[in-house]
Amino acid sequence: MKRYDFDEIIPREGTNCIKYDGREWIFKTNDVLPLWVADMDFRTPDFIVKAIKKRAEHEIFGYTFKPESYFKSIIGWMQRRHNWNVQKEWISFSPGVVAGLTLAIETFSNPGDEVVVQPPVYFPFFDCVKGTRRKLVKNPLKLENGRYTFDFDDLKSKITGNTKLLMLCNPQNPGGMVWTKEELHELSSICLKNNIMVISDEIHSDLVFEGHKHIPFASISEEAASNSVVFMAPSKTFNVAGLSSSVAIIPDKTNFARYERALGVGHLGMGNIFGTVALEAAYNHGDEWLAQMLDYIWDNYLFLEKFMSEKLPKVKVMKPESTYLIWLDFNEYGMNDSELFKFTINEAKVGLNNGAKFGTGGNGWLRINIGCPRSILEEGLNRLEKAFGKL
Incomplete structure (x- = not known):
C-alpha cells in the first residue's frame, strides 16, 4: 500500500492561488501565514494528476x-x-x-x-x-x-x-x-x-x-x-x-x-x-488516499486541541465531526470582531477567517484551516500564542 506524504511543503506562491497570492487583497498585507480559505496545502493526489496529464497529451x-x-x-x-x-x-x-x-x-x-x-x-x-x-x-x-x-x-x-x-x-x-x-x-x-x-x-x-x-x-x-x-x-x-x-x-x-x-x-x-x-x-x-488524509487531519486537530489547552486556554475549540476547518472561540479576550481580526493579522501575522462573516453566532470566533503540513500548522499556532499570550 502506498503511503502518501502529507508533511511535504509545496510552495504555492506565484500560482495565482487565492490562499497565498490573494493575501494582499484579503488581509491588506502579504505578511501573514494563510490558514483561511478552504483548500488544502497537500499535493493533489497522483492518480488525479496522472489522469489529467494523460488527457492533456491528446492536445485538442x-x-x-x-x-x-x-x-x-x-x-x-x-x-x-x-x-x-x-x-x-x-x-x-x-x-x-x-x-x-x-x-x-x-x-x-x-x-x-x-x-x-x-x-x-x-x-x-x-x-x-x-x-x-x-x-x-x-x-x-x-x-x-x-x-x-x-x-x-x-x-x-x-x-x-x-x-x-x-x-x-x-x-x-x-x-x-x-x-x-x-x-x-x-x-x-x-x-x-x-x-x-x-x-x-x-x-x-x-x-x-x-x-x-x-x-x-x-x-x-x-x-x-x-x-x-x-x-x-x-x-x-x-x-x-x-x-x-x-x-x-x-x-x-x-x-x-x-x-x-x-x-x-x-x-x-x-x-x-x-x-x-x-x-x-x-x-x-480515491478511497485509500482519503483514508490516509483524514487520519492526518485528525492528528492535526488533536495537535491543535492540545496546543490550545496548554498554551492558549482562553480559546475554546469546537470539536469537529467533519472537515479540516476548525471553529475557534476567542470571546474571552473581550475584543470586538474588527479588533480580533486585525489583531490576528497585525500582531500574530496569521490569516484566519473572521467569524462575524458567518452570521449570527459568529461574533468573537475565528475559523482556521488545518488542511496543511503539521509544520505549517505549528508555525501558525506559535504565532498566535506569541501574540495572544501577551494579553
Missing part, C-alpha cells in the same frame, strides 16, 4: 460531453462512501457548489420569496439569497454542550406562506457538525409540512471523522428525495477546487427537468474537460 480540448464512466464513478462513490443508491437520471452538473446553490434558488423560487439559512454558516449562502433578490430568513443554530443543533421551535415560528426554500449545510461549516438521521428527519418533516424545498450543500460530505457518518439529505426518505436538491463535489476532498466540477443530485423528475432547463439556458452544463477527468479519477481511485 474542444467541446466534450460526459461519458458513461463519469456517471458510473459518481454512482459507485455514493454507494461506497454514503450507502446511497443514486440513479444516473438523478445526476446533473454545476461549475461549483455555490453556483449550483444560486441556480437552484433562481429555479425553485421567485424574487421576494423567503429563503431560510441557519447561521453561523458558510457565508456565500447570504450572497446567494440576497443576490437573487430573495428575502433572507435567519434560523440560528443553538450551541449546546459544545455542539450546534437545529432550533426547530425558532424555525417553525419564522415560517410564513412565502417561505419557499431552506439552505442546509450538511456537514455544517464552520462548526463541523455531521447532522444525525434524527435531526435530518425532523428538519425534513417541518419542511414537507410547509412546502419548503431543501437545497443541501454537502461539499464536505467525504471529510467525516471516525465515529460519525454522513447522511445525504435526499437519502433519508422518499419524501425528502422528492423535496430536495443535493450538491456534492470532489473539490474539497481531493484539493481540486480550481477544476470547477460539482455534482447536483435531484431524484424528483420534475425538479430535475427544471434544474436542467435552467442549467442549459446559460450553457453551463458542459463543464471543464479536466474537471470531468479529475472527478472520475478521484471517485474511482
Whole structure:
C-alpha cells in the first residue's frame, strides 16, 4: 500500500492561488501565514494528476460531453462512501457548489420569496439569497454542550406562506457538525409540512471523522428525495477546487427537468474537460488516499486541541465531526470582531477567517484551516500564542 506524504511543503506562491497570492487583497498585507480559505496545502493526489496529464497529451480540448464512466464513478462513490443508491437520471452538473446553490434558488423560487439559512454558516449562502433578490430568513443554530443543533421551535415560528426554500449545510461549516438521521428527519418533516424545498450543500460530505457518518439529505426518505436538491463535489476532498466540477443530485423528475432547463439556458452544463477527468479519477481511485488524509487531519486537530489547552486556554475549540476547518472561540479576550481580526493579522501575522462573516453566532470566533503540513500548522499556532499570550 502506498503511503502518501502529507508533511511535504509545496510552495504555492506565484500560482495565482487565492490562499497565498490573494493575501494582499484579503488581509491588506502579504505578511501573514494563510490558514483561511478552504483548500488544502497537500499535493493533489497522483492518480488525479496522472489522469489529467494523460488527457492533456491528446492536445485538442474542444467541446466534450460526459461519458458513461463519469456517471458510473459518481454512482459507485455514493454507494461506497454514503450507502446511497443514486440513479444516473438523478445526476446533473454545476461549475461549483455555490453556483449550483444560486441556480437552484433562481429555479425553485421567485424574487421576494423567503429563503431560510441557519447561521453561523458558510457565508456565500447570504450572497446567494440576497443576490437573487430573495428575502433572507435567519434560523440560528443553538450551541449546546459544545455542539450546534437545529432550533426547530425558532424555525417553525419564522415560517410564513412565502417561505419557499431552506439552505442546509450538511456537514455544517464552520462548526463541523455531521447532522444525525434524527435531526435530518425532523428538519425534513417541518419542511414537507410547509412546502419548503431543501437545497443541501454537502461539499464536505467525504471529510467525516471516525465515529460519525454522513447522511445525504435526499437519502433519508422518499419524501425528502422528492423535496430536495443535493450538491456534492470532489473539490474539497481531493484539493481540486480550481477544476470547477460539482455534482447536483435531484431524484424528483420534475425538479430535475427544471434544474436542467435552467442549467442549459446559460450553457453551463458542459463543464471543464479536466474537471470531468479529475472527478472520475478521484471517485474511482480515491478511497485509500482519503483514508490516509483524514487520519492526518485528525492528528492535526488533536495537535491543535492540545496546543490550545496548554498554551492558549482562553480559546475554546469546537470539536469537529467533519472537515479540516476548525471553529475557534476567542470571546474571552473581550475584543470586538474588527479588533480580533486585525489583531490576528497585525500582531500574530496569521490569516484566519473572521467569524462575524458567518452570521449570527459568529461574533468573537475565528475559523482556521488545518488542511496543511503539521509544520505549517505549528508555525501558525506559535504565532498566535506569541501574540495572544501577551494579553
